[in-house]
Amino acid sequence: MAMILIPIFGVGLMFAILLNLPKDLPDWTIFSFIIFFLFVLVVSLLYIIKKWLNVPCNTFVNETGISFKFEKKNFFYKYNDFFSGWENVTNISETAYNEQGNFYQITFKNPSFTANFSAIKA
Incomplete structure (x- = not known):
């Protein structure tokens, strides 16, 4: 369940931020934001798997x-x-x-x- 909800929340947050950016930003800036958010999402999922899903x-x-x-x-x-x-x-x-x-x-x-x-x- 966490492996579904966390990406949905992350992508929703990414779209909320991207839709509120000024419209006159260059394309490379928007592309950089998208790459950054995807990187943060992948790192956070790996962290959750390592710390909370693998339980001693x-x-x-x-x-x-x-x-x-x-x-x-x-x-x-x-x-x-x-x-x-x-x-x-x-x-x-x-x-x-x-x-x-x-x-x-x-x-x-x-x-x-x-x-x-x-x-x-x-």
Whole structure:
């Protein structure tokens, strides 16, 4: 949801500012403003992904199921503390990702969502 609302807000703000600029500005100035706003939007999205969407959590796995608890509160996620029995897990897959190493993707039935977990490199 944040990955949709933040770009919409950023583009809306960009258009609001661009529409209120004086009409006699040179084209290169308007083009520079557009490039600057797009750069700020991309940097802010990368910052949000790095700081708020990747959340450290404690994960516990045993014979009854899997649970995770975020180390700090996060308003982007509905569940800050979650337990699921194995009967509620529909899929577990390991995916290689060059930048951050391997991660596990776990899909749950009820509530229906997918969580990605990666180990901390020591």
